[in-house]
Amino acid sequence: MPDLSLRTQSCGDNEFQSGARSQSAALERLAFSQNKIITQRIIVLRALCPYAQPPTRRHHSQTFRLDPGAATNVIFAYKMDARRPGQKRNQNMMTDLHVVPARRGRAVRLAKGQAIQIINTHGQQVVDTWCFNADDMSEFMSMEHLHATLQGIFPATGDGLATNRRRPILILEEDTSPGRHDTVIAACDVHRYAALGCTQYHDNCTDNLRAALGQLDLRTADCPAPLNLWMNIPVGPDGKITWGEPLSKPGDRVTLRAVLDCIVVMSTCPQDMIPINGAACTPTEVHYRLMP
Numbered sequence: 001m002p003d004l005s006l007r008t009q010s011c012g013d014n015e016f017q018s019g020a021r022s023q024s025a026a027l028e029r030l031a032f033s034q035n036k037i038i039t040q041r042i043i044v045l046r047a048l049c050p051y052a053q054p055p056t057r058r059h060h061s062q063t064f065r066l067d068p069g070a071a072t073n074v075i076f077a078y079k080m081d082a083r084r085p086g087q088k089r090n091q092n093m094m095t096d097l098h099v100v101p102a103r104r105g106r107a108v109r110l111a112k113g114q115a116i117q118i119i120n121t122h123g124q125q126v127v128d129t130w131c132f133n134a135d136d137m138s139e140f141m142s143m144e145h146l147h148a149t150l151q152g153i154f155p156a157t158g159d160g161l162a163t164n165r166r167r168p169i170l171i172l173e174e175d176t177s178p179g180r181h182d183t184v185i186a187a188c189d190v191h192r193y194a195a196l197g198c199t200q201y202h203d204n205c206t207d208n209l210r211a212a213l214g215q216l217d218l219r220t221a222d223c224p225a226p227l228n229l230w231m232n233i234p235v236g237p238d239g240k241i242t243w244g245e246p247l248s249k250p251g252d253r254v255t256l257r258a259v260l261d262c263i264v265v266m267s268t269c270p271q272d273m274i275p276i277n278g279a280a281c282t283p284t285e286v287h288y289r290l291m292p
């Protein structure tokens, strides 16, 4: 695999923006020249760097690296050091972003105390999210038990997310969105799409869960009810629900910190028959990063 990393520098906020555009073009040219190796669509996340926002005269150094292990879209790491002069290095500023492609799932191991930040890259994508005890897959984050813990259905920043053994496995540490995440709707599956009139196989979150766990040689007997990040299911005073569009915006993020060694699984919900992934009914990729 040739080294496909690309390093450029830009200076100042405006120049950073234009630098990012030229970098994007350079990356696409580079990928084209290597098209026997890289055949997938190239995605460049130039809008997702919050550390580029404060105007600063200090040089930004960025590296994009293409990951040959990506199953569908190219995965790349996005690293940036935008420290002001004299500013101490913050590990959060050296970040590795990973993609969950549209309509697919990914499973990630988290050590106790570690966190995962899940980013709604395009703003309208629902992410079905599960969490299992790494030492015992029969213990998992359970929405039914969470409802009892919360005495409600909407987890908020600072809440522990309970397992079926009524102890927290994750803490919802950060949420930049309006906080509308669904905890009442089951993961979609082939039966759901058949009920909606689909006559052929349709990608679905239940199969994504199993496939993602399979990548880690893990399996689960059942598909627990997921925490549906950014899924907007308003509940009326009569108990009726509606299928709302996400209230989140591009770049909104949720940070989940592990209380136990655990496996977090994410599925970019492939629902394209009702507008839970936005009015366009077009599932998109999201990104995540692991944090110390």
Ligand SMILES: [Zn+2]
Pocket: 128, 187, 188, 189, 204, 205, 206, 268, 269, 270, 271
């Ligand atoms: Zn789904």
